[in-house]
Amino acid sequence: MRTAILSIFILLGLQANAQEVEIKNLEKHIYYLADDAMKGRGTGSKQNKKAAKYIAKHFKKYQLDALGTDGFYQDFKAKVRKVKVTDSIREARNVIGFLNNNAEKTIVIGAHYDHIGEGKQGSSRAENSYGIIHNGADDNASGVAGLLELARIYSQNKEKEPVNFLFIAFGAEELGLVGSRYFVNNPTYDLSKIQWMLNMDMIGRLNKETGVSIIGYGTSPAFETIFKEIQPENFVKFYTGYEGRGGSDQTSFYEKEIPVLFFHTGGHDDYHKPTDDAEKVDYASLKNILNLEKAVIESSFKQHEMPFRNTDQNK
Numbered sequence: 001m002r003t004a005i006l007s008i009f010i011l012l013g014l015q016a017n018a019q020e021v022e023i024k025n026l027e028k029h030i031y032y033l034a035d036d037a038m039k040g041r042g043t044g045s046k047q048n049k050k051a052a053k054y055i056a057k058h059f060k061k062y063q064l065d066a067l068g069t070d071g072f073y074q075d076f077k078a079k080v081r082k083v084k085v086t087d088s089i090r091e092a093r094n095v096i097g098f099l100n101n102n103a104e105k106t107i108v109i110g111a112h113y114d115h116i117g118e119g120k121q122g123s124s125r126a127e128n129s130y131g132i133i134h135n136g137a138d139d140n141a142s143g144v145a146g147l148l149e150l151a152r153i154y155s156q157n158k159e160k161e162p163v164n165f166l167f168i169a170f171g172a173e174e175l176g177l178v179g180s181r182y183f184v185n186n187p188t189y190d191l192s193k194i195q196w197m198l199n200m201d202m203i204g205r206l207n208k209e210t211g212v213s214i215i216g217y218g219t220s221p222a223f224e225t226i227f228k229e230i231q232p233e234n235f236v237k238f239y240t241g242y243e244g245r246g247g248s249d250q251t252s253f254y255e256k257e258i259p260v261l262f263f264h265t266g267g268h269d270d271y272h273k274p275t276d277d278a279e280k281v282d283y284a285s286l287k288n289i290l291n292l293e294k295a296v297i298e299s300s301f302k303q304h305e306m307p308f309r310n311t312d313q314n315k
Helices: 002-017 024-034 037-041 048-062 137-156 178-185 221-226 249-252 283-301
Strands: 071-080 088-098 106-112 164-170 194-200 212-215 238-240 260-264
Touching: 002 178, 024 037, 024 137, 037 048, 048 088, 048 137, 048 164, 048 212, 071 178, 071 238, 088 137, 106 178, 137 164, 137 194, 137 283, 164 178, 178 249, 194 249, 194 283, 212 221, 212 283, 221 283, 249 260, 260 283
Parallel strands: 106 164, 106 194, 194 260, 212 238
Antiparallel strands: 071 088, 088 164, 212 260
């Protein structure tokens, strides 16, 4: 009897330590970031700064180390190039938090938090959209929600993973990957210690017939081994792409010969339009995508002795 009771307490303890993806958290983050009050989080706006502050607040709550140049923030300037505006040079920032497990290698988990504001910085796909709020729920409040949820899980699970985690919310992605390029050219962490980078951009509108795209499979010889550990029937449908480049922030890391995986659910009719709203996000599928990402991340732990960097990847 005593042994049985002890086993129950151990099981309860393991359950208490386990951290699962919570839909309520995903909803909270996306509805906040994609609210009309945030006016589309355009680079240089006070709402964009408010979004950065929101992310930093959660990084602090999760007791991540601040790894910017000013607390969690890494400030830089970005230029609007697609349209002529009087204030083409904008203040922008990355938000950087570090989970230090005293490991030799680090995984970067990233997502951009800016969007195209009120249609005044270019890139809107809607007609007569100047001055209209583009909420950017899928692009990319969905990725930021995933970033924050993974930061919560790995910082609060009472486990010590065999890697460190560098969580980065990038600014000014919509102006040309400016934030991620600024980080890799002005790193606040040794790039040589980065094992690989996971990027999330538009993961909230899953097409269940095609599945989630995972770009960058060919950027490391380790990924083939990692995905052999993944049993597709246990997760949301997915497919892999070999190339590491693409229209999001993983490209900046790939160009520094860092292996990357980019999770993306594809385009849709609301992309870069005022109609990309929080109620259109598929929260159940978003949760399932994050569970797949967790499985990939945790499968990579087993490959810590395998060289991730493929010196031929850019040839």
